Amino acid sequence: MGAIAEAKAKEEQWQSLKGDAEQYGISLWPGDVDTYVSLRTRLRSNDRLDASFKAAKKAGIRILLGTSFFTSAGNVAIDAGASDEKIIEFLGE
Secondary structure, three states: OOHHHHHHHHHHHHHHHHHHHHOOOEOOOHHHHHHHHHHHHHHHHOHHHHHHHHHHHHOOOEEEEEOOOEEEOOEEEEEOOOOHHHHHHHHOO
16 A cells, blocks of 8 residues: 555544544544554443543543653543553543
8 A cells, every 4th residue: 555545544544533532532633543443442341441531521631642641731641551550540530
């Protein structure tokens, strides 16, 4: 697959997943699609993790996917590679 076709396919995948990510309060950036797909599987299989994300959304907090934990005005970033328990603890279920 050429670079243009690959970029178009990734754009389509990102567009199709943005709404799904939004139900968890996740601001999905195009470069985070693979990370989100992996995290989505975890969210669907762990009720406590799911509840933590939805609680953040209900509180009006946006979740960013990254490689470290931090907070900023109205946002939190999670280390998407961390254990479910570490993410739950950080979000403060």
